[in-house]
Amino acid sequence: MASGWALLPQEVRCHILQILRLDSCKVSRLATVCREWQTELERYNFARIKVTPSRLVDFGSMIHRNRALVEYVWFCLELDDYGCTKCAPTGRTLTQDEYEEAFSINDAGGYPITTAFQNLFSVLSTWDLKDNLVLDISIYSPSDSKHWFPYLTFMPDIALDMLGDGMEQTIPNKVYDDPQHGWVTGFRHSPSPYCAICKVFHSIMEEGPFDSEQLELEWWDQLPPVPAITTMLLRQQNRRRWKPRSLAHMFGRFPRLQEVHYEPWREWGFLQRYTDRLSRIANNPPIRYPDFQYLFEAIPRFNKNLKRLVVFENFNQQYPVIMHQVLAGDVLSECDSHRKPTPAVSRMVGLASLNLEYLAASFIVDASHFFDVEPSWEWPNMRSIVLTSSLLTPDQDPAQIEVMLQAAAAAAMKMPQLETMEIWNGRRGLAALFKYQAFHNKQEATITWRGTWQLTMAPSSFEAWGAVIDRYAGYRLNFVQERLDEAAIKSHADAIRHLMLMSPVIRPVSLQQIQMEQKFLERVPTFT
Secondary structure, three states, X not given: XXXXXXXXXXXXXXXXXXXXXXXXXXXXXXXXXXXXXXXXXXXXXXXXXXXXXXXHHOHHHHHHHXXXXXXXXXXXEEOOOOOHHHOOOOOOOOOHHHHHHHHOOOEEOOEEXXXXXXXXXXXXXXXXXXXXXXXXXXXXXXXXXXXXXXXXXXXXXXXXXXXXXXXHHXXXXXOOOEHHHOEEOOEEOOOXXXXXXXXXXXXXXXXXXXXXXXXXXXXXXXXXXXXXXXXXXXXXXXXXXXOHHHHHHHHOOOOOOOEEEEOOEOOOOHHHHHHHOOEEEOOOOOEXXXXXXXXXXXXXHHOOOOOEEEXXXXXXXXXXXXXXXXXXXXXXXXXXXXXXXXXXXXHHHXXXXXXXXXXXXXXXXXXXXXXXXXXXXXXXXXXXXXXXXXOXXXXXXXXXXXXXXXHHHHHHOOOOOOOXXXXXEEEOOEEEEEEEEEEOOOXXXXXXXXXXXXXXXXXXXXXXXXXXXXXXXXXXXXXXXXXOOHHHOOOHHHHHHHHOOOOOOOOHHHHHHHHHHHHHOOOOOOOO
């Protein structure tokens, strides 16, 4: 076999191995065919590995010979299964202890979460440095997709060219008919109950094992540093919430971190204001500090090598309906139909971006706040920046939009390496994009407006962007308008697809998961 294999042209051998890797069969057993197959298939098998707390016990010894091949580590914290008595827990059906246990997120796979992270960091801290090593953390229960949310999928990160139709294959091809959990002939006709949503969005390690948040932060700080990690993924399939302060100290254990993709879910009502602005630490007297502001202030302090930051605050337009219906009169009934970013958070993200090459911040910031910059701020390395703005709607004051676009041009003047700037907005029935793109090979730049409504730019805005392009002698500035069909925009995920953003704002697998969720919930009322 080996001699016959060796007679094949190199390109044919490579094509055969590529087909084997794409096939659904388990390729590890094929490594015994010949030495070349072993080398190539081991490179494939060990490039992307899944790690669970139970596997960490012998992980170091198992991976030792091939750890130089590892490029991506998917760390899966699988929480315990739960039944219908705990899928939407309330104090009316459970005792106080049972109620707290139903929400508690302290153990995964029979191991305390703290032990799992201690073991993971201890192993990875010994790895040799390489150009790129991705750590992708997921935390979920397999039961999350068995009750109110059968459309949920829990997958490793997948490159855009590898997605194909695989996402649909991860969900059974059947019509859901489970009236007990709100599914009738394949569709939800009403939102999931508030308690079911709260369960899957509960904060991690909220009930312990630490007596105070300060003790938790000190625990993160004592974990061994892991210089091998260069990229961090926290994708939107993690509905359970990492506390922003905890993330700041987790990121601090990665001294060579160059890229972060953080996809938290939106909070609602006072919870959002609590995270955006003030939190409380259990000291006496209490010390008050802003959660998100702390995270983004800490990133440039702890991660001086960071080059790319992608933050996408995901949301579901059905959830505010639930907050208003179920909690009328309660503080959560103040939930806004759409995210209203806090200026202080936007400015802190701006401060964190000063040394970056790439920034994408969606929904957690507003471009109008971001560009309200200090005169001394400059972005010497920034090549591409993508932001959202709630001003990009047809019912907003055009004068405010013009002020923002001119402020964006003023900021672009302080970005000497800038190639693209995109400001966008999207939700059901709405998509809008303002894009500046420089084409140095053609000695021209283009401003594109693409949206479900028409924008008429003021001459003063054209002049502001003309000044940006005047930095390059002989360059020409073009303007393009493209109209989109609002009926095609079923969600913010559809908006991203139709706007054809030049720069990635979310992981491709996350975008497809959002589209799948909206397909299943298309009959549920939304706030528009």
